[in-house]
Amino acid sequence: MTKRDMYMDNAEAEALVQQAVKPELSEEVQDRRLVWWRDARFGMFIHWGLYSLLGGVWKGKEVPGAYGEHIMLRGQIPVKEYETVAESFNPTRFDADAWVSMAKEAGMKYLVITAKHHDGFALYDSAVSDFNIVERTPYGRDPMKDLAEACRNHGVKLCFYYSHSMDWHHPDSQGNTHDYPNNIGAWDDLESWIDDEDKRTRYERYLNEKAFPQLQELLTQYGDVGLIWFDCGHKVTDEQGQRFVDFVRSLQPDCLVNRRVRRDGFGDYGNSGDNQLHIRINRKDWESIHTMNHSWGYKKTDHNWKSVKGILHNMIDVFSLNGNYLLNVGPTPEGEFDEKSxxxxxxxxxxxxQNGESVYGTTGSPIGKPQWGRCTVKGQKLYLHVFEWPASGELIVPGLRNGLIRAYLLADPEQRPLKWERAGKEDIRLHVHAAALDPDATVIVVEVEGAIDANPVKRLMAKDYVNRFGAFDGDIEGKRLRYDTGKKDRDVATGWSEAADHIRWNYRAASAGTYAVTAVYGAQEGKAGGTFAVETNGQLLSGVVTPKGDGYAFFAQPLGTVRIDEPGNYGLTVRAETITGEVLMNLKEVQLHPIEP
Known part of the structure; x- marks a missing residue:
């Protein structure tokens, strides 16, 4: 079940580019289309539909599966029975103005709502299919009209999620094989059916009868639409994916299309996997999508709420990588946001x-990922988001070659200057207050002279911080070693079955120093084992893998110390010495702890 969940939400995020994609419009047109989206940075995702009424429970029993919106598939609920759910869907407490106001108060600039999810139910008045909120429910109104008006009134961009590739209600689409046994299965890959004339022909019928006509409704009945958010594009062909892009362009040329319309290379911007905390960036413009708990649609038993601090750190990390952040709410069946959301x-x-200036209209960090937090930039201003305040009262801004005009706390209305001095040619030392102003993330503004000139290579910190070399920040070389999904506790290098495979990081030392080295890894009992070496500056430290648990119960293993004799650029490499199991280990990170004299 876990594997299937991961495939459903992450396969489209991992699909490789297989061939050239039809050229889009000029870069100038593309940039013009993306202006509002790049400036917005932060949006609200809303998953709402018939599944919200069920809340993950069918006939008194909780249905297995992480996502409440997948209950029709997971519970094998027949179409005719699922249709009866609509008879009780009456969200009388829905208030579009309250929803959009709440999004705006949270700092969100755009709103993406599930106009139709995989269950095939249209959350708007659709003439294409009577399986919609107006014709099948006692509510009898079109909430998309109200949302469109509220978004216009509050200056928030209205955007629609539309499940184009899967529709469990339509007999010719994909996913529903309990009602339609000859249908394409929910987990069938493209190659398994593309040469099946019957399945291919029927699927085209679904696209032509429902998907494209409903898209036309969404793009012609609600005014300007900021973007169409497609999903599970790994289940359509390149040609079909491009047809969707072209169709959207033909109706609203400025409407954006996300990458999940097909795969990487399609659409205006990229997407991460669902709730992916760590990512390897391969596209300039991209978006990360996250829930506040676990499920996207409302689920009664899901109380796995994330903290505000955790969400802020996650979103700031995304901003620092030049990404947008889409945070999801799953409204109740009554039409309200629950108390915890x-x-x-x-x-x-x-x-x-307090800190929106450090988000809106900014771009990614020119100084990499400092140990103390993250950085965004706008013009000649660097915004330093400090997650971990320096105990010494000195904050090193690494890799910044510019001279400073001034530095101050963004939350300080008087913008009182902080003292600073150069710490070598590439670093600045700021003298900060004894304690952070904000326990979640304090923002320091650094205004520089001239165009920003920076070195993004990681700088070792000689005090205050542990120097962490995370697997997703390293460069993997080899045949089998690969990055895991990047989700919670899956930010590891995995599949280490070839002894020649290795992972490497580059870093810069500003001074001589001694560091204690620790490897953090997981190793599954009965499957992992062997020995490994960490090498830097000609020094080699060896470790013996200790298997424990399922491979994601992490173990911090001290390996010894290394000495950096002089300033300069260095490499850090982890290699296998012997592999005695099926794999060596799941490597999470290597830590260099400064040993102060």
Whole structure:
């Protein structure tokens, strides 16, 4: 079940570019289309539909599966029975103005709502299919019209999610094989059916009868639409994916299309996997999507709420990598945001109200990922988001070659200058207050002279911080070693079955120093084992893998110390010495702890 969940939400994020994609419009047109989206940075995702009424429970039993919106598939609920759910869907407490106001107060600039999810139910008045909120429910109104008006009134961009590749209600689409046994299965890959004339022909019928006509409704009945957010594009062909892009362009040329319309290379911007915390960036413009708990649609038993601090750190990390952040709410069947979602949105909103300048219209960090936090930039201003305040009262801004005009705390209305001096040619030392102003993330503004000139290579910190070399920040070389999904506790290098495979990081030392080295890894009992070496500056430290648990119960193993004799650029490499199991280990990170004299 876990594997299937991961495939459903992450396969489209991992699909490789297989061939050239039809050229889009000129770069100038593309940039013009993306202006509002790049400036916005932060949006609200809303998953709402018939599944919200069920809340993950069918006939008194919780249905297995992480996502409440997948209950029709997971519970094998027949179409005719699922249709009866609509008879009780009556969200009388829905208030479009309240929804959009809450998004705006949280600092969000655009809103993406599930106009139709995989269950095939249209959350708007559709003439194409009567399986919609107006014709099948006692509510009898079109909430998309209300949302369109509220978004216009509040200056928030209205955007639609549309499940183009899967529709479990339509007999010719994909996913529903309990009602339609000859249908394409929910987990069938493209290659398994593309040469099957019957399945291919029927699937084209679904596209032509429902998907394209409903898209036309969404793009012609609600005014300007900021973007169409497609999903599970790995289940359509390149030609079909491009047809969707072209169709959207033909109706609203400025409407954006996300990468999940097909795969990497398609659409205006890229997407991460669902709730992916760590990512390897391969596209300039991209978006990360996250839930506040686990499920996207409302689920009664899902109380796995993330903290405001955790969400803020995650979103700031995304901003520092030049990405947008889409945070999901799963409204209740009555049409309200639940109490905990409201609490989290208000917490994020408080931070954004004070620090929004460091988010809107910014681009990614020119100084990499400092150990103390993250950085964004706008013009000649660097915004330093400090997650971990320096105990010494000195904050090193690494890799910044520019001279400074001034530095100050963004939350300080008087913008009182912080003292600073150069710490070598490439670093700045700021003298900061004894304690952070904001326990979640304090923002320091650094204004520089001239165009920003920076070195993004990681700089070792000689005090205050542990120097962490995360697997997703390293460069893998070899046949089998690969990056895991990047989700919670899956930020590892995995599949280490070839002794020649290795992972390497580059770093810079500003001074001589001694560091204690620790390897953090997981090793599954009965499958992992062997020995490995960490090498830097000609020094080699060896470790013996200790298997424990399922491979994701992480173990911090001290390996010894290394000495950096002089300033300069260095490499850090982890190699296998012997592999005695099926794999060596799942490597999470290598740590260099400064040993102060």
């Amino acid at each position: 409201v609490e989290i949105l208000q917490g994020v909103g408080r931070w954004m109200k």
